[in-house]
Amino acid sequence: MGLIIISNREPYAPKRGEDGELRWVPSIGGLTAALDPALQHAGGTWIAWGEELPEISEVDLPQDAPRYRLKRLRLSEAEVRDFYYGFSNRALWPMSHYFIGRTKYQTATWRAYVNVNRRFAKAAVESYREGDLIWVHDYQLALVPRMIREALPHARIGFFWHIPWPSAEVFRTLPWDRELLDGLLGADLIGMHTQDYVRYFQIACERVLGAETEGDTVRWQDHISRMVARPIGIEVETFEELATSPEVEEEADRIRRTLQTQILLGVDRLDYTKGIPERLEAFDAFLDRHPEARGRVTLLQIAVPSRERVESYRQLRAQVEGLVGRINGKHTRDGWSPVQYIYRGVSREELVAHYRAADVMLVTPLRDGLNLVAKEFAASSRDGVLILSRFAGAADEMPEALQVNPYNVDGLAGTLLEALQMPLDEKKARLQRLRERLKQSDLHAWAEGFIQELAAT
Numbered sequence: 001m002g003l004i005i006i007s008n009r010e011p012y013a014p015k016r017g018e019d020g021e022l023r024w025v026p027s028i029g030g031l032t033a034a035l036d037p038a039l040q041h042a043g044g045t046w047i048a049w050g051e052e053l054p055e056i057s058e059v060d061l062p063q064d065a066p067r068y069r070l071k072r073l074r075l076s077e078a079e080v081r082d083f084y085y086g087f088s089n090r091a092l093w094p095m096s097h098y099f100i101g102r103t104k105y106q107t108a109t110w111r112a113y114v115n116v117n118r119r120f121a122k123a124a125v126e127s128y129r130e131g132d133l134i135w136v137h138d139y140q141l142a143l144v145p146r147m148i149r150e151a152l153p154h155a156r157i158g159f160f161w162h163i164p165w166p167s168a169e170v171f172r173t174l175p176w177d178r179e180l181l182d183g184l185l186g187a188d189l190i191g192m193h194t195q196d197y198v199r200y201f202q203i204a205c206e207r208v209l210g211a212e213t214e215g216d217t218v219r220w221q222d223h224i225s226r227m228v229a230r231p232i233g234i235e236v237e238t239f240e241e242l243a244t245s246p247e248v249e250e251e252a253d254r255i256r257r258t259l260q261t262q263i264l265l266g267v268d269r270l271d272y273t274k275g276i277p278e279r280l281e282a283f284d285a286f287l288d289r290h291p292e293a294r295g296r297v298t299l300l301q302i303a304v305p306s307r308e309r310v311e312s313y314r315q316l317r318a319q320v321e322g323l324v325g326r327i328n329g330k331h332t333r334d335g336w337s338p339v340q341y342i343y344r345g346v347s348r349e350e351l352v353a354h355y356r357a358a359d360v361m362l363v364t365p366l367r368d369g370l371n372l373v374a375k376e377f378a379a380s381s382r383d384g385v386l387i388l389s390r391f392a393g394a395a396d397e398m399p400e401a402l403q404v405n406p407y408n409v410d411g412l413a414g415t416l417l418e419a420l421q422m423p424l425d426e427k428k429a430r431l432q433r434l435r436e437r438l439k440q441s442d443l444h445a446w447a448e449g450f451i452q453e454l455a456a457t
């Protein structure tokens, strides 16, 4: 029995170094960060869009110790524009995160979405061998389960939706609401991060399709799909080990020595769902209210460029850069600047060194399917405090974090003070409880649990 994983984003992207050598660099984002270790563990095939160097159609990964085969689909320029930037990231992404004002629902991009989903499904059917398990991922590929089911009526097909499932009223703004649900309900098992998302999905199935729901199932056209609420985990031990390695400890010390202040940290893809402007505004309000903190606290924001061909993302970048400039212009003195802004992806080691160096981690999305950064920080930190938005899926599992409403800028500024002043004993106790829970449902348990349930269908 083999495992076939299908996602839009590939786990590693090929980059040619200056020496001409080809390197496969890990992609940045929650989905691939989670699934690569899972498939390394299980072995099998991964089907994804080959964005860079599309002439490479297959490769064994990871490069230095291959564990699975990556099959790369070559998308045309028009497909990338309409399927990826268009429908996936101008319609489904904002709609699912409750940003209806940012959606663009266009028939042309919907058609491209259908066609590209068909291409992914076809690639899966071609790779399929009797008995394989097929596991499709995320909003870019919602129609794939139904399309595979039509070709392989008896295949076992799972689907995981990695982003929020919105309330039915919001979902119904999508002109192709029926088609999307019908596509997903081709799967035998559908996973989401929280029980709320599952409930909203079932309500949408009832209202939009008139499907029957009972317990954790949805019956639609003589086929039963089972729902499971299972938040994704991380490789806790890998983070703990990396965080306590001499190289990372040294790098963390270097970061602290360079800044010489307490450190507030933000780490995100530069996405309007992540609440970065609100976080900056809250820090500004905090400095206004507490002049004594000037020179003593720095906000270090690491943002990785994302989806820059979409207008909303370009606007966000300009907004964030403007805010950083304004806040630094207002508060900078005697060699201290309040905000350090890094606009690039960083390596895993550098990332963990920053988690390790931080006094307070700010994870304040306006809406987020889960948010892995929160979990990665909790696994890596020595004695830091996690501030976490109540609108991140991870909030359900992380009650020891200081939970905030990111829309409440003054409230967030108040929580910053609370975090910076928290006694050491309390910080350690909170982190320990967070870590225990992370260990109980780590990444392997998440993936294996899903795969086992799928195998049993």
Ligand code: ADP
Residues within 6 Å of the ligand: 028, 029, 030, 031, 033, 267, 268, 269, 302, 303, 304, 344, 345, 346, 347, 351, 370, 371, 372, 373, 374, 376
């Ligand atoms: P999303 O999936 O929306 O990007 P998550 O928080 O779930 O959000 O996952 C983001 C992943 O990308 C995490 O594994 C995180 O470590 C990584 N990441 C985010 N920003 C950066 C960055 N600037 N540099 C390197 N890795 C990053």
Ligand code: G6P
Residues within 6 Å of the ligand: 009, 028, 029, 030, 031, 032, 138, 139, 162, 163, 306, 307
């Ligand atoms: C989120 C989505 C993933 C996506 C990732 C990065 O985690 O759930 O499906 O891959 O963001 O976004 P990108 O558009 O670069 O793939």
